[in-house]
Amino acid sequence: xxxxxxxxxxxxxxxxxxxxxxxxxxxxxxxxxxxxxxxxxxxxxxxxxxxxxxxxxxxxxxxxxxxxxxxxxxxx
Amino acid sequence: xxxxxxxxxxxxxxxxxxxxxxxxxxxxxxxxxxxxxxxxxxxxxxxxxxxxxxxxxxxxxxxxxxxxxxxxxxxxxxxxxxxxxxxxxxxxxxxxxxxxxxxxxxxxxxxxxxxxxxxxxxxxxxxxxxxxxxxxxxxxxxxxxxxxxxxxxxxxxxxxxxxxxxxxxxxxxxxxxxxxxxxxxxxxxxxxxxxxxxxxxxxxxxxxxxxxxxxxxxxxxxxxxxxxxxxxxxxxxxxxxxxxxxxxxxxxxxxxxxxxxxxxxxxxxxxxxxxxxxxxxxxxxxxxxxxxxxxxxxxxxxxxxxxxxxxxxxxxxxxxxxxxxxxxxxxxxxxxxxxxxxxxxxxxxxxxxxxxxxxxxxxxxxxxxxxxxxxxxxxxxxxxxxxxxxxxxxxxxxxxxxxxxxxxxxxxxxxxxxxxxxxxxxxxxxxxxxxxxxxxxxxxxxxxxxxxxxxxxxxxxxxxxxxxxxxxxxxxxxxxxxxxxxxxxxxxxxxxxxxxxxxxxxxxxxxxxxxxxxxxxxxxxxxxxxxxxxxxxxxxxxxxxxxxxxxxxxxxxxxxxxxxxxxxxxxxxxxxxxxxxxxxxxxxxxxxxxxxxxxxxxxxxxxxxxxxxxxxxxxxxxxxxxxxxxxxxxxxxxxxxxxxxxxxxxxxxxxxxxxxxxxxxxxxxxxxxxxxxxxxxxxxxxxxxxxxxxxxxxxxxxxxxxxxxxxxxxxxxxxxxxxxxxxxxxxxxxxxxxxxxxxxxxxxxxxxxxxxxxxxxxxxxxxxxxxxxxxxxxxxxxxxxxxxxxxxxxxxxxxxxxxxxxxxxxxxxxxxxxxxxxxxxxxxxxxxxxxxxxxxxxxxxxxxxxxxxxxxxxxxxxxxxxxxxxxxxxxxxxxxxxxxx
Numbered sequence: 001x002x003x004x005x006x007x008x009x010x011x012x013x014x015x016x017x018x019x020x021x022x023x024x025x026x027x028x029x030x031x032x033x034x035x036x037x038x039x040x041x042x043x044x045x046x047x048x049x050x051x052x053x054x055x056x057x058x059x060x061x062x063x064x065x066x067x068x069x070x071x072x073x074x075x076x
Numbered sequence: 077x078x079x080x081x082x083x084x085x086x087x088x089x090x091x092x093x094x095x096x097x098x099x100x101x102x103x104x105x106x107x108x109x110x111x112x113x114x115x116x117x118x119x120x121x122x123x124x125x126x127x128x129x130x131x132x133x134x135x136x137x138x139x140x141x142x143x144x145x146x147x148x149x150x151x152x153x154x155x156x157x158x159x160x161x162x163x164x165x166x167x168x169x170x171x172x173x174x175x176x177x178x179x180x181x182x183x184x185x186x187x188x189x190x191x192x193x194x195x196x197x198x199x200x201x202x203x204x205x206x207x208x209x210x211x212x213x214x215x216x217x218x219x220x221x222x223x224x225x226x227x228x229x230x231x232x233x234x235x236x237x238x239x240x241x242x243x244x245x246x247x248x249x250x251x252x253x254x255x256x257x258x259x260x261x262x263x264x265x266x267x268x269x270x271x272x273x274x275x276x277x278x279x280x281x282x283x284x285x286x287x288x289x290x291x292x293x294x295x296x297x298x299x300x301x302x303x304x305x306x307x308x309x310x311x312x313x314x315x316x317x318x319x320x321x322x323x324x325x326x327x328x329x330x331x332x333x334x335x336x337x338x339x340x341x342x343x344x345x346x347x348x349x350x351x352x353x354x355x356x357x358x359x360x361x362x363x364x365x366x367x368x369x370x371x372x373x374x375x376x377x378x379x380x381x382x383x384x385x386x387x388x389x390x391x392x393x394x395x396x397x398x399x400x401x402x403x404x405x406x407x408x409x410x411x412x413x414x415x416x417x418x419x420x421x422x423x424x425x426x427x428x429x430x431x432x433x434x435x436x437x438x439x440x441x442x443x444x445x446x447x448x449x450x451x452x453x454x455x456x457x458x459x460x461x462x463x464x465x466x467x468x469x470x471x472x473x474x475x476x477x478x479x480x481x482x483x484x485x486x487x488x489x490x491x492x493x494x495x496x497x498x499x500x501x502x503x504x505x506x507x508x509x510x511x512x513x514x515x516x517x518x519x520x521x522x523x524x525x526x527x528x529x530x531x532x533x534x535x536x537x538x539x540x541x542x543x544x545x546x547x548x549x550x551x552x553x554x555x556x557x558x559x560x561x562x563x564x565x566x567x568x569x570x571x572x573x574x575x576x577x578x579x580x581x582x583x584x585x586x587x588x589x590x591x592x593x594x595x596x597x598x599x600x601x602x603x604x605x606x607x608x609x610x611x612x613x614x615x616x617x618x619x620x621x622x623x624x625x626x627x628x629x630x631x632x633x634x635x636x637x638x639x640x641x642x643x644x645x646x647x648x649x650x651x652x653x654x655x656x657x658x659x660x661x662x663x664x665x666x667x668x669x670x671x672x673x674x675x676x677x678x679x680x681x682x683x684x685x686x687x688x689x690x691x692x693x694x695x696x697x698x699x700x701x702x703x704x705x706x707x708x709x710x711x712x713x714x715x716x717x718x719x720x721x722x723x724x725x726x727x728x729x730x731x732x733x734x735x736x737x738x739x740x741x742x743x744x745x746x747x748x749x750x751x752x753x754x755x756x757x758x759x760x761x762x763x764x765x766x767x768x769x770x771x772x773x774x775x776x777x778x779x780x781x782x783x784x785x786x787x788x789x790x791x792x793x794x795x796x797x798x799x800x801x802x803x804x805x806x807x808x809x810x811x812x813x814x815x816x817x818x819x820x821x822x823x824x825x826x827x828x829x830x831x832x833x834x835x836x837x838x839x840x841x842x843x844x845x846x847x848x849x850x851x852x853x854x855x856x857x858x859x860x861x862x863x864x865x866x867x868x869x870x871x872x873x874x875x876x877x878x879x880x881x882x883x884x885x886x887x888x889x890x891x892x893x894x895x896x897x898x899x900x901x902x903x904x905x906x907x908x909x910x911x912x913x914x915x916x917x918x919x920x921x922x923x924x925x926x927x928x929x930x931x932x933x934x935x936x937x938x939x940x941x942x943x944x945x946x947x948x949x950x951x952x953x954x955x956x957x958x959x960x961x
Contacts, residue, residue: 020162024159031151033309037308044295046291046292047291070349071345
């Protein structure tokens, strides 16, 4: 591995760590901010209320992103 | 309908199964076959003790009443876990490095091993957890009551508590070391986690697809206010999310499974997404079950029990039994872990310090302490469960399940400012933490905990409604006139306001003790410390070995040795280390203070002598740092010393150079002077010859003779100068060959024979008979001897003058000594004789420009030998040394 590869690797890891910090902030923004009120309403998709899909969809999304990041963070 | 007996049999069977699994796991771990017992997924499942009976039953109840609000209890932990890299990882690392046994230990350890803080947090934890344990007992008895109403609730609760106490004592106190992982317990908890997940998912699937024809049908039945309402995003929504996020870290049982029971830091990476995933699955069907319950169950049935009553009402007895076991699992796992965590805290921070204070001295042997520790843990477990049971009896199932849980959350959340401050702010101090905790806890108790008894405890009903003594601004639910908020939000706001403000102010206005400073950096900079710190803890009583090691590290080996042997002698010991008496400790502390300052010395020594929990490794680290600094400054000192030496040398060299420059000048002026004298006489005589006409022949001849003589002298002088510069530059390589020394000396004596005879010098030749072979150039060596002999003739004549020539062979060199009995050369002049144009006395004979000795020395040096003037009492002694063949 030459020097520029190492630099790229270091940058990648730094971004990953910053991402790890931002993920919960991002999650809090989506789920614990007034943004969530936008999805309250009578709209429903396949019989499921939009707010139900929104909350649980974001939740599942966070779990999946966290899984992908945890694997990368853990490797380094 | 399931009979109560069948239910009891099922729960007993389940309990037996858990005992068996725990026992088997414990045996397996003892045999060293840990394997999957310690996989990241077992770790993740064990974290699910977060989902208690309250979660299992109460979440559905909460959803039935408040819609989406229940989600917040899981969103907080989700956010904390997906941000594991920044908080949980640090917590785990610190927990490992500092051998933390509980949340109380963590706080106390961070703030300089403060006992006060440890006791405070322990009390807080016990007060916060007791209602919670009561809550679990209540959820179990409630679930029994679904199957058989009018049962003996108190009796059930009692036997459940007793059974749990037995299980916890059996598997939770096998080892003294609180850091020892409880393999049996954790495995059982993991199994229970699976059971409760499967149970809840089964009920959910049954409700959605068994009772209703899919999710759409379920949500169609939902009352519209359940899904819109103010429940989503309000002050309460934010507060509850924050509260649950804080609780996942500070609840004693959560700290126990996340930090203390963690076997490998890497497991956290898996748990970071797997645990949020678990929570996601646990909450997925909560709302559908609640909606179905509201729609199908008769008016007045308890929403908290929909999970059980719904399958029962549909005749699904097996599903109901599974759900019952799920709830049973949730409740029991929480109680078991909470009891272990609390008993560790209570026995470590309350019982043990008291026992050590009041126990008769001299019984502090390790085995004794071990027994005491185990006994105090077991007693604590029994005591905590008893407390929970009593709380359950006294409150008698008042209030909804969830509200007690939230009150406990809010109580434990008071630890958060001190914890966060401790992890990320170096300036946080013990005083600040103490003030923050005390004020936060007091405000929580006043605004939330005491009012929850509804006038039954300390605060009367009128005081709760109108403020104590009619002081309206002190009304617990509207402190300082803050009205219109949910009591939980209100309490959280005020308690956190006081807590954080006093924590920060207290920290800023107080000065941390040295130990606090050490711990602060150990915590805040934990990732900069060596990862492989396998620190062991100092035993309670100080050993003089430990003190001696410490002293050695800081004072150095010899001074420490001196100090300790001196102390040993004072104690009347002929040899060996002295006893670790108070006097020794004091003396050592004074000595160390000289090296590391009084405060640090006190911290270090008292920690070894007082048996605190600073590990020896940590102390050694401090000691090593000090030693390094001392060593470094010594190096600096050495270097500056060396620099000074070099400076001196340079100054010397400079002086020499200046001197040489002056010599060169002197030499030049000397040379011109020497050349000038013969030139002057040649010039004047030749002028006379040219100008005077009446010069007779004999005079003219005499003048010409003088001119001739002066020219010869001039030529010789120039020859000598040339010769010297030739020799000095080392350009003229002399041809070396084996030469017989005696022959050279013979020739020299012959050449100077006339001179010697004229000066009447007797020559004592003490040369050996056998020829001495040297590597030299015959003519040049002869030149040296001739020079020396003529030198003797010129300056070395005394009364009945004589010249002694002797030879001494030393190793590879032969030394020829030429000694006369003349006036000798004063010590001050010995160096000067080898300088050019030096004439020591006025007794200079014509023909010598003073270049003889310098030339001779140069020749000898070119011959790999030397010429030296030896100090002597009588006469001059020249030593010519030259290598043998």
